[in-house]
Amino acid sequence: MGTVRGAVAPELWEGVVRAALGGGRRPVAVERLRGGSKKGVYRLRLDDGSSVVVYRWAAAENYWPGAGDEPGAGAGGTGGQQDPFSPASGLGLFQAAHRRLAALGVRTPRLYLADGGRTLHPADLAVVEDVPGENLETLLGRDPRAAEPVLARLADALGLLREHRAPYLGRTAPSGAGALPASPSSERLVVERALADLAEGAARDARLAAAEEQLAALVQAHGAAVRPRAEYGLVHGELGPDHVLVDRHGHPVLIDIEGLMHFDVEWEHAFLRIRFGEHYRWLDHDGLDEQRLALHTLAMRLALVPGPLRLLDGDFPDRGAMRGIAEHNLRAALALLR
Structure with missing residues (x-):
């Protein structure tokens, strides 16, 4: 690099x-x-x-x-259906x-x-x-009331993505009209990735290491509770308010879109809940599978511990922010055991 x-x-x-x-x-x-x-x-x-x-x-x-080792949170496949958590760039x-x-x-x-x-x-x-104006994160901090129409329009955009369904995982549709190639279930992929993230996080922080066995059991229990699914919506993958610009007409403009993929919409909503906090109520959706949401929320928390720390192994400049993300999500993951 x-x-x-x-x-x-x-x-x-x-x-x-x-x-x-x-x-x-x-x-x-x-x-x-x-x-x-x-x-x-x-x-x-x-x-x-x-x-x-x-x-x-x-x-x-x-x-x-x-x-090539980005964290699972927000990442998606590189075009192959088998690997929706590989780096999303290019x-x-x-x-x-x-x-x-x-x-x-x-x-x-x-x-x-x-x-x-x-x-x-x-x-x-x-x-x-070059979209003039500020991003949604800045607008929410400056004037939450003014952001409400933007959030409502963002919810509409999420609905368009959610309803664009496919019978496969990943970023590109399978070629040809024949049978779909075998693909792991989304829940299996999430469980495997969560356990890998937990192991890496435990190697980096003694608090996670002390709770590793309990957290691994919780990941497995959440995964076992999820019922199979045959179709997947379209998700951005890392849709924080900093990845939404606001144009001069008050419309949300999505950026950092390379991670767009077909996957569980609950994966998107786990991230939205984390990043939007109290403002998530504008983006909530009644049709979410709560068991999948519980699995994805835990997996997301576990991914957001080693991922930022791995980024700090290099020369990323905003180091305090990355350490803060890792610490916040480590505490949130441990709180799920209470």
């Missing part, structure tokens, strides 16, 4: 801007935006006062040690997710250019709309 990250000189983006927007405009300033651990996100300010955002996928942009996944969301009418930043040929720039990249 490279460690040199930062803004790139504006003149190096001139060909990219020309290909994305046509002639007549050129970049005059480049700003690296905060957030994101797997790709670089840059705002290009243009000479006419407008701006665009560039997503850049390159080894030097990936903060994960090994660039231009191909972004394009596939963008097409799917556009077809469903779920708002994401408009895509101006996707280039994987590396003729314009020495990395895969996408040029997208």
